Amino acid sequence: MVLFPTLSFRIFHSCLSRALSCSLTLSFSPSFSLSFFLSPSFSLLPLQLAPELVSLLTKAEWQLWYVTPLFQFKYTRLKSYSRQLSAFIAAERQQGVAVETEGGHGVKASFSLVQGLAEREGDTEAVLIQIASRPMFSRPDDPEKTIWSGWFSCVHGNVDYLTSLSQDFVCLPLFCSSGTENITSIVRSWFSRFFDCSFGCLEINHTTLQWLATLWTNCQQEADLQHLKMTWTVPVAPPMQITYTVNSEDAWDLWSSVRKSLRKDTEEEEAIDLEEVEEFMRELKSHFYRHFKLHLSISNSRYMMSTLSLLTECALLKMPI
Amino acid sequence: MDDIAQSLLKRLVRRIPRQMLQPTLEKWGRLQKAQLESMDFTLSKYALTEKLLSICEENDWSTKHITELELLSYIIDNPNVGMWHAYQLLDPEDDAHTVELMQFKEQFKSHLTELIQNVSIKIKKHTDEAVWIRLAWGESFSQPNHFKPTYVVHYLQSPYVFMTSLKSKHRPLLDQALVLATRCQSIKDANLSGRKLIAIRDLLMKQYEQVFPSKFPRHIPENNENARNPLIEQEQSALSSNRLQMACEAFGGGKLPEIQSAVYRLKTKFRGHAKNMAQRKEPFKCVVKFSSTNLLESLRSCASSGIASTPVTPLLSSIPLKGRNYFVITDNGPGSSQTLHQQK
Numbered sequence: 001m002v003l004f005p006t007l008s009f010r011i012f013h014s015c016l017s018r019a020l021s022c023s024l025t026l027s028f029s030p031s032f033s034l035s036f037f038l039s040p041s042f043s044l045l046p047l048q049l050a051p052e053l054v055s056l057l058t059k060a061e062w063q064l065w066y067v068t069p070l071f072q073f074k075y076t077r078l079k080s081y082s083r084q085l086s087a088f089i090a091a092e093r094q095q096g097v098a099v100e101t102e103g104g105h106g107v108k109a110s111f112s113l114v115q116g117l118a119e120r121e122g123d124t125e126a127v128l129i130q131i132a133s134r135p136m137f138s139r140p141d142d143p144e145k146t147i148w149s150g151w152f153s154c155v156h157g158n159v160d161y162l163t164s165l166s167q168d169f170v171c172l173p174l175f176c177s178s179g180t181e182n183i184t185s186i187v188r189s190w191f192s193r194f195f196d197c198s199f200g201c202l203e204i205n206h207t208t209l210q211w212l213a214t215l216w217t218n219c220q221q222e223a224d225l226q227h228l229k230m231t232w233t234v235p236v237a238p239p240m241q242i243t244y245t246v247n248s249e250d251a252w253d254l255w256s257s258v259r260k261s262l263r264k265d266t267e268e269e270e271a272i273d274l275e276e277v278e279e280f281m282r283e284l285k286s287h288f289y290r291h292f293k294l295h296l297s298i299s300n301s302r303y304m305m306s307t308l309s310l311l312t313e314c315a316l317l318k319m320p321i
Numbered sequence: 322m323d324d325i326a327q328s329l330l331k332r333l334v335r336r337i338p339r340q341m342l343q344p345t346l347e348k349w350g351r352l353q354k355a356q357l358e359s360m361d362f363t364l365s366k367y368a369l370t371e372k373l374l375s376i377c378e379e380n381d382w383s384t385k386h387i388t389e390l391e392l393l394s395y396i397i398d399n400p401n402v403g404m405w406h407a408y409q410l411l412d413p414e415d416d417a418h419t420v421e422l423m424q425f426k427e428q429f430k431s432h433l434t435e436l437i438q439n440v441s442i443k444i445k446k447h448t449d450e451a452v453w454i455r456l457a458w459g460e461s462f463s464q465p466n467h468f469k470p471t472y473v474v475h476y477l478q479s480p481y482v483f484m485t486s487l488k489s490k491h492r493p494l495l496d497q498a499l500v501l502a503t504r505c506q507s508i509k510d511a512n513l514s515g516r517k518l519i520a521i522r523d524l525l526m527k528q529y530e531q532v533f534p535s536k537f538p539r540h541i542p543e544n545n546e547n548a549r550n551p552l553i554e555q556e557q558s559a560l561s562s563n564r565l566q567m568a569c570e571a572f573g574g575g576k577l578p579e580i581q582s583a584v585y586r587l588k589t590k591f592r593g594h595a596k597n598m599a600q601r602k603e604p605f606k607c608v609v610k611f612s613s614t615n616l617l618e619s620l621r622s623c624a625s626s627g628i629a630s631t632p633v634t635p636l637l638s639s640i641p642l643k644g645r646n647y648f649v650i651t652d653n654g655p656g657s658s659q660t661l662h663q664q665k
Contacts, residue, residue: 234628240611240619247606250591254605257597283593287605290592291585291650292637293630294623 063177063184067152069169070195075125078111081194085109088190089131089183107133108144114151124170126153131183148179150187175199230284232296242296244288255280322377326384329467330377333387334370337394342369345394351386352376388467392443392455395472400518403485407513407525407644410480410499412506420504422446422477428502429454436494441465450476458491474518475499481525482508483518512645513580520578524617525644530575532566564631568624571633572641577617583646585609585636590652604651617641 086109093107114126128151132144152172165171177184188199229245258280285296322330337345343362346352356376360369377386395402420428426444433440439459446452454473457465471491474483482499496508515521523529555561591598591605598605613619620637623629629637640646 234619234623236619236622236626236628238614238619240613240616240623243608243610243612245608245610250603250605250607253601254591254593254595254598257595261596279595283591283595283598286593287591287607288609291587291589291634292609293634294628 065175065177065188065199065201066173067175067191067199068197069165069171069173070152070191070197072168073170073172073195075113075127075170078113078127082109082111084194085111085129085187085190089186092186107131107147114153124154124172126151127172129187131179131187148177148183148187150175150177150179150184234294242294244284244296246284251284254283258283322374322382323384325464325467326377326382326387327374329384329387329391330373331370332468333391333394334366334373339366341394341397345390345397348397349390349393351380351382351390353380356380384467388441388443388455388457388470389445391470392445392453395455396445396447396453400474401516404514404516405483405485405518405521406487407511407521408482408484408508409511410482410503410505410508413480414504414506417504418478420477420502422452425452425475425477425502429498432501433494433498436497437491439463439465441467450478452477456491456495458488471495473499474522475503476522476526479526480505481511481522483522485518512647514646515580515582517579520580524578524580524641527644529573529578532569532574534566534570561625561627564627565625567631567633568621571624571638572617572621577615577621577641579615579617580640580646581614581616582610582612583616583637583640584611584648586647586649588649588651616646 086107089107089109109129109131112128112130114128129149130146131148133147134144153174153176154172177187192198228248228251229243232242232244234240234242259276262276262279288294288296334342343360346357346360356379360372360376362369364372380386429444430442433442433456437458439461441457441459443455444452445455452475454475456471456473457467457469458471459465469486471487472485473487473495475481484495487495500506500508511525513521513525515524585608587607587609588604591601611620617640620629620633620640624631624633624637636648636650639648
């Protein structure tokens with residue numbers, strides 16, 4: 001089955017709350033969709049996520065994947081899955097697949113439920129997987145070190161699609177991983193064998209990223225986020241990465257200044273249009289060019305938002321942190 | 322042999338590449354001829370470790386000997402483990418240039434042990450004028466930790482010192498000992514770091530091929546298959562050879578020292594077109610990081626291919642020119658927004 005990504009944007013006002021709502025939908029035809037709902041001043045349900053979890057989710061850098069529905073995944077069997085995944089990793093290690101740089105004598109996977117992210121009816125509870133290892137020269141009572149984290153979630157999934165799935169399937173289409181590629185591929189391999197699913201890289205195109213960067217900046221005031229970080233890859237030999245991190249207050253000032261100069265007074269304050277977004281990005285790139293004489297737009301247009309997965313933050317923004 | 326020495330030896334054998342085991346042990350010279358001959362280097366590392374352990378017991382060796390072997394193997398084969406940072410000694414006294422190896426060794430050991438009793442020091446001179454120091458630090462009531470040693474390399478007759486795996490709390494002690502032993506007044510951060518010791522040394526001490534501006538642009542051959550085919554004519558060949566010349570002038574010709582990143586902390590006024598930002602007095606704070614497996618090679622390639630405009634901006638060409646890869650950039654003053662001033 002080949003999945004082709006298509007992209008659609010809708011900006012609309014929610015009649016109920018008069019807040020800005022923006023929905024980004026990434027649809028993978030034929031019948032698979034994943035959407036996230038961002039609403040800075042809209043707090044309907046008090047989401048209760050444990051502080052350590054919030055800290056984990058916001059401090060790591062996540063690589064994003066889409067995953068097809070999991071066949072016969074049971075929330076009651078999480079402990080069993082933990083044991084089986086740990087054994088699988090150990091077996092892979094014996095075969096010589098490098099697992100982590102610090103040779104640990106044991107790796108232990110643990111599956112846990114993340115309550116709070118599944119908002120609407122039809123959403124399934126998110127699952128967090130953490131892999132810990134015991135470093136080589138540690139004493140027995142030393143704490144284990146988490147070397148890899150990953151989670152599956154479905155936040156505001158397309159209701160029609162979810163209800164059309166048979167009961168045997170659990171849909172957790174977004175998979176985020178943080179850790180070495182070796183372990184990530186072992187975990188993906190285990191999941192695909194056990195639950196007959198397949199993974200694909202969630203590549204987000206240039207336009208979406210501009211939007212994400214801007215929306216993030218827009219939310220800065222509400223969420224007290226630290227910085228805006230963007231990464232480009234320059235196609236030279238050897239390839240070079242450029243990471244451009246802007247202090248959030250300065251990004252906010254630039255954004256407000258762009259909005260002031262472009263927006264006509266009659267327009268609603270809350271709507272953001274593409275022109276403003278593009279101008280904001282152009283200004284950032286211009287500041288960069290004046291210093292380094294390097295055109296960021298010449299580089300590969302697939303630049304990734306790497307800090308604080310915006311998609312997670314969108315969901316978490318509603319939480320009283 | 323105590324537990325620590327045994328663990329150290331096991332770890333060391335695991336780390337040394339197979340083909341280097343025999344040469345390293347031979348170079349070390351501490352094994353008797355018969356003992357060395359009795360080792361079968363075709364066996365597994367596990368078997369070799371066991372054999373070595375028994376030889377060590379025979380010779381009644383301790384941690385001291387194993388750390389000496391570790392230092393030697395590190396020098397020969399592993400100077401690319403961890404992140405190296407460069408420092409520069411400043412204001413030498415009049416007699417600083419007369420300090421030679423023996424004096425440096427004695428002075429360093431005596432000064433450091435005065436500052437911290439509980440430290441294990443090993444010093445060895447390598448062939449290229451480099452003095453290697455291995456330090457294992459102990460707390461007040463515990464033995465020196467040999468599993469996390471600090472390595473320091475100083476090139477005598479140069480003001481440069483390179484360090485790796487040093488905790489910030491030990492830095493002032495090490496600095497003091499170095500300054501006193503080399504007869505200088507102070508030591509400062511050279512703002513250069515990288516994973517390959519030889520590369521940062523070459524960059525700092527300018528030991529790589531430099532290209533100077535010449536009246537007639539020298540044709541530096543590119544690895545270009547088209548160049549060999551007489552039927553293919555490159556358009557704008559003058560422009561591109563000009564770019565190449567400028568790229569090489571900025572970054573160097575031939576093989577370039579491998580550094581992995583460069584970080585610029587920008588605290589300059591916003592340089593875009595947004596009207597309100599132009600009046601803003603505060604600097605636009607951002608950090609730009611360039612990274613690559615061989616950053617100078619990538620940058621040279623950016624310049625020669627036109628991705629980066631030539632002449633290369635001084636911000637980028639400062640990397641090889643000043644031998645550093647961390648910069649804090651501020652504006653020169655309220656009047657001049659055109660010039661960029663570099664801070665230490």
